[in-house]
Amino acid sequence: MSSTVISHSLQPHRGFHSTLSTRIALGPPDYDCSFFALYTFSQNIIIDRYELIDRCLSFEFWGESNLELPVFALDQTANSLLLINATPTDARSKQVTVDIPVHARYGEPSMVRTPQSITISSPHASGLVLSLVCMLYRVLPPTF
Numbered sequence: 001m002s003s004t005v006i007s008h009s010l011q012p013h014r015g016f017h018s019t020l021s022t023r024i025a026l027g028p029p030d031y032d033c034s035f036f037a038l039y040t041f042s043q044n045i046i047i048d049r050y051e052l053i054d055r056c057l058s059f060e061f062w063g064e065s066n067l068e069l070p071v072f073a074l075d076q077t078a079n080s081l082l083l084i085n086a087t088p089t090d091a092r093s094k095q096v097t098v099d100i101p102v103h104a105r106y107g108e109p110s111m112v113r114t115p116q117s118i119t120i121s122s123p124h125a126s127g128l129v130l131s132l133v134c135m136l137y138r139v140l141p142p143t144f
């Protein structure tokens with residue numbers, strides 16, 4: 001049974017620019033597995049693919065790519081998906097941390113100034129993805 005532990009934090013908690021950190025502490029027998037973190041973001045959140053590239057992250061992103069659009073100009077049913085390869089680059093590493101810059105979109109204009117709350121969920125599918133990738137790797141090791 002795996003003893004891998006996944007934790008998340010968001011700093012700072014206020015403002016338009018934050019960093020979502022995902023920490024994966026690897027436990028046996030997961031040292032030889034590939035790890036991926038899957039995030040779902042509401043339309044209130046901007047993921048800038050160029051910032052991810054600048055951080056040398058391996059990822060796939062599906063979502064709105066226009067960073068300037070306010071939230072009221074978007075399709076209100078569209079969420080973004082971000083899949084990050086969180087596999088440690090050093091085979092001896094027992095831990096990997098992935099830092100993702102996240103930004104809040106401007107909201108609906110209003111005459112009343114009230115703070116808006118935006119929820120950012122932890123990668124809810126990461127445990128499933130981690131288990132599935134490890135299981136597939138053990139059953140079907142890569143061929144070179």
